[in-house]
Amino acid sequence: MTENSRTRLVESTRELLWDRGYSATSPRAILDAAGVGQGSMYHHFHGKEDLARAAMQRNAEEMRIQVDADLAGPGTAVDKITGYLHRERDVLRGCRFGKLAQDAEVEASAALHTLVSEMFSWLQMRLTEVIEQGQIDGELSAEVNATSVAAMIAATLQGGYVLARAAQDTAAFDLAIEGALELLRAIATPR
Template sequence: MSSTQEQQDRRPDTRERLVRSTQELLWERGYVGTSPKAILERAEVGQGSMYHHFAGKSDLALAAIRRTAEGMRETAEQCLSGPGTAYDRVAAYLQRERRVLRGCPIGRMTQDRDVVKDPELRRPVDEMFRWLQSRITEVLAEGQRRGELAAGLDPAATAAAVAAVVQGGYVLARAADDTAPFDAAVQGLLTLLAAQATPGTTTANDR
């Protein structure tokens, strides 16, 4: 909450409204599909204000992507630092509530040429996924040290698979216009992971 006005429970200031509108639109339509006009209409802000606060579309997108990445990081951290075994925490991350058919607001950016091509715009996306994978790696490695997970498991590779299953699950679900493939992919990975857990240390797999 960077806005003083908002802390007083009033309408967020202009700059803040612009960032939030951009976050929403980037999620819904991607970078190419989001026009400055659409942003300022959703923010109920005039064109002059927009170009006063931001240099242009990419500048605004940068602020929005940073904000969204920060939010995702906090959400993931909550799951991964929760209670239970390493398996439980990874499962909590994989199974957390998601609006699957909307896709991942950060993952989506990687499909946008203008974002990936621009080092500044790509950076927050890169950092988010880098952090996520290393955080999951930590959780898995800790599980190994505690004897919850088989020593033969490669924490980093497994972490990459976990992150990939989520991102790929979104793709499969959107293709099918159905959340089922997402859930199936998550379940498939968790079942494989459960086989690496020392008996007695893992919450029973629901399936």
């Protein structure tokens, strides 16, 4: 049972980080959610920042597995990106990393910010690879810059979360994704 409190702390932190971000998440709220005392947290972790780091590392592991599952599957580049963008998401809750990227206290913490930064640069690299392969295969126009299209896709996803949250309606997210895919198909050669 030695690892049970630790795990519960990390899982509670992951949920609270997702809903309220880092700055607005108090150790007290984490302890209440995990159902453990304060001493337990300071035994397993150095403090709030250290606990958040552990939670974000778990998020990164899961995210990489999910993205790889979407992008490494069979089909064309458009199929892969469509699969990635259409994956079921908790849209109104937002992106676990996107929310933290905007958090001033995360930005002020090198340890925390690095995790966010690396996640997004890895994602854009993976998307770029898929688009470049599509160009090599003659599926996508070689005229476009693969890096910028990859950035546009990652941005549409992140911005879709923002628009949906502003409208309190997932429709805005779905529309943005649809728009990106419509335009992506416009640079695909009919086969």
